[in-house]
Amino acid sequence: ANLYGVRDWGADYFDINSAGEAIIRVPNGSGTIEVPIIEVVEAMRLRGLEMPAVLRVENLLDHRISAINEAFANAIASAGYNNEYRGVFPIKVNQQCHVVEEIADYGARYHHGLEAGSKAELIIALTQLKDRHSLIICNGYKDQEFIELGLYARKMGINCFFVLETLGELDIIIERSEALGIEPAIGARIRLSSMVEGHWNEDSGDRSIFGLSTDSLLCVVDKLRAHNMLHCMQMLHCHLGSQIPNIRNIRSGVLEACRYYTGLVAEGAAMGYIDLGGGLAVDYEGRRTNETHSMNYGLNEYCANIIETLQESLDSEDVPHPVVITESGRALVAYSSMLLFNILDVRDHKPGKLPETIPDEGHDLIHNLRAVLDAVELKNLQECYNDALYYRDEVREQFHRGQASLRERATAENLGLAIFEKISALLPAAKRVSAELDDLPALLADIYYGNFSLFQSLPDIWAIDQIFPVMPIHRLNEEPTRQAVLADITCDCDGKIDHFCYEGDIHRTLPLHPLNDEGEYYLGVFLVGAYQETLGDLHNLFGDTNVVSVHVNEDGSFDFRREFHGDSIADVLSYVEYEPKNMLEQFRRNAEQAVRDGRISVAMRQEMLQAFRASLYGYTFFER
């Protein structure tokens, strides 16, 4: 079944089996291998890896690398394009060692390279890439040290490009390359005027903070010519933005880039490479629309569009076809990671027990509320809502003034909730409802408290209202009878998830199962492999989660290739410059003073010290 829209956003990598468990489906030749995620969670717990945890599936990452490279190879073959594709992975999208290592290792068969935006990332690229045919593309602002590292890499036979972001960099490149006697390979990042839709459209257009203007580009050409280095100018680079939802924007961006490419060829630059940056989207919503978190195209269409546009545009000017580079980050890594967590508690908005009858001498307003409750019908929903709100708020006011008792207030609150619940249940049958009634089900939704920090693990939900698919990873053949929003454990009002996409629409609540006594209730947030792991912060000092990387074998078993235990409290305290050893010592001194004062025994002191030590070196998240 397509519960939670899994077949829309899952790209065939995720589904639900007949036992009601969410599964990872790993493509394997012409078939697939299926692994219930709950089995991985159980295996993790046996290894002391508690929730929350990020689960990475190596096979999915490998499959994405193959998918992108093969889609480009097919588009090139079917169009008769006269050159090849070289992908590079932008390290900033997921800098974790195992991810980059896997891309470098598995990607070697496609000569998939790396994009570095800083010296630290260049150091990663220089040490991880083993394949000589893979490219290293250096973007970002480059100082002398950065440039020297890149030049040495060229000398070692690595195809490392400097992409100029500013004119200033060119002087250092020319000076250092002349001084070291090493020829650079240079690309120019241009500021396209083509604008794209979606959240990251500020990377494109005239106001983009990145890239050279047309005039600066010509200054680059003139300067290189003056230094007899025009043959080093080999690449045109552009990046329209990340998560481009509309394919038409991609076509127009590529077309504009071709015009620049052709212009540089006419100027006498060597050229040979065109780098179209990132932007290949991920359909987080599974709706195939041109909305921000979706996309109105598929991978094959993306590749065909790029190759055909290049070919048509360059052929008309008789320009030889360049090597095509893209820097897809999100589309490469998003699918391979998911965040898993357990639910710690639920707060519902069910009314407490209502009195059978209200005594005659009872509070007038409570009598009124009771009457409203009995009166609710499909035809008077708004009226009853208004009345209930009015009477309930009046009781609150009177309570403030000392004219209503604690028990009267509790009864009024319960009656109010009972009325709202009755109205909410009738809403689906109502023809037209006001915005406030429309909001009612979300206001009455349960709050499921999840053992995770949104700020650490899903920062884009907080920063840009990103939508990620969320669903339970088990109990999926039981009816989810509750409507919920999710809250994290940071106690921050922004630490919640209250927008979900399923059944082809955005909803403010997620159907979930009631907690039961049979064990933990686990949820997964999917497609979180891109940008989430390193943008996260230490809000409330919740640190990095546990992480495991599994490799699924042909027989459906899986190996734990990597496991990282998340930050301990001592780790996060030292990030904010506390010294855990000193803290332990200070606590010991306080305990010793308490012994001297006769407040605790020595045995109690030992117990307290042990508890303190266990917390200090334990997981920052909730432990059962």
Ligand code: PLP
């Ligand atoms: N290349 C550059 C220069 C970028 O700035 C980015 C991200 O914004 C990317 C590549 C990766 O983009 P995406 O993750 O959309 O593929």
